[in-house]
Amino acid sequence: xxxxxxxxxxxxxxxxxxxxxxxxxxxxxxxxxxxxxxxxxxxxxxxxxxxxxxxxxxxxxxxxxxxxxxxxxxxxxxxxxxxxxxxxxxxxxxxxxxxxxxxxxxxxxxxxxxxxxxxxxxxxxxxxxxxxxxxxxxxxxxxxxxxxxxxxxxxxxxxxxxxxxxxxxxxxxxxxxxxxxxxxxxxxxxxxxxxxxxxxxxxxxx
DNA sequence: GTTCTAGAAC
DNA sequence: GTTCTAGAAC
Numbered sequence: 001x002x003x004x005x006x007x008x009x010x011x012x013x014x015x016x017x018x019x020x021x022x023x024x025x026x027x028x029x030x031x032x033x034x035x036x037x038x039x040x041x042x043x044x045x046x047x048x049x050x051x052x053x054x055x056x057x058x059x060x061x062x063x064x065x066x067x068x069x070x071x072x073x074x075x076x077x078x079x080x081x082x083x084x085x086x087x088x089x090x091x092x093x094x095x096x097x098x099x100x101x102x103x104x105x106x107x108x109x110x111x112x113x114x115x116x117x118x119x120x121x122x123x124x125x126x127x128x129x130x131x132x133x134x135x136x137x138x139x140x141x142x143x144x145x146x147x148x149x150x151x152x153x154x155x156x157x158x159x160x161x162x163x164x165x166x167x168x169x170x171x172x173x174x175x176x177x178x179x180x181x182x183x184x185x186x187x188x189x190x191x192x193x194x195x196x197x198x199x200x201x202x203x204x205x206x
Numbered sequence: 207g208t209t210c211t212a213g214a215a216c
Numbered sequence: 217g218t219t220c221t222a223g224a225a226c
Binding site: 008033060115133135 | 207208209215
C-alpha cells in the first residue's frame with residue numbers, strides 16, 4: 001500500500017547526490033524560501049503582472065494558498081498607505097482562487113501577525129484544517145487565534161492609521177495557548193485528539 | 207518555515 | 217513501552 005504521510009517527508013533512499021558533501025542541509029536563509037517557491041511552476045496556481053499565487057508547500061488544510069505581490073514587501077510593518085490598493089488586489093485574487101477551487105467550503109483570507117517567512121503573503125485557507133502537515137500547537141494557534149488577522153482587518157488598519165503596527169512580543173504567548181476547537185471552543189490536551197475532533201464539524205460555507 | 211529527537215507525559 | 221511535545225539546528 002505504501003500510504004505516505006502526504007506531507008513531503010524525505011525519502012531516506014535518496015542517495016544519488018554524487019558526493020560526500022551531503023552531511024548537513026544548509027538551513028541558512030530558510031526564511032527566504034517563499035522567493036524560491038514563487039518561481040516554482042510546480043507550486044504556481046496563478047500569475048499575473050502584479051501577483052503570484054502558490055499552493056502552500058506544506059498545506060495546513062485541504063486547500064491552502066499564498067497570494068503574494070511580486071513587489072518586494074517584506075512584511076506587514078513595511079506597508080504604506082499607497083499599498084492599500086495592492087492589498088485589495090491580493091484579496092480579490094484570493095477570492096477568485098477560492099471560487100475556482102471549492103466555493104462550497106468555508107475559507108478565511110488573512111495574515112499571520114508574525115510570519116516566519118519573509119515576503120508579504122496572504123493566506124487563503126479552508127477551515128477544515130484537515131491536513132497531515134498540520135502537526136503542532138504553533139500551527140494550530142497561528143490559524144485559529146488572533147495571531148491570524150483577517151485581510152479585511154489589515155486593510156482597515158492601513159486605511160485608518162496609515163500603517164500596520166503589531167507588537168510582535170504580544171503574540172509569542174498566543175502560540176503557546178491551549179488547543180481549542182475553532183468551531184465549538186472545546187479544549188483538547190493533545191494534537192491528535194484535536195485533529196480527530198475537528199472532523200465532526202461541517203466546514204460548508206452556507 | 208521544517209526536521210530531528212530527547213525526554214516528558216501517559 | 218509508546219505517544220507526544222518542544223527546542224536546537226548554521
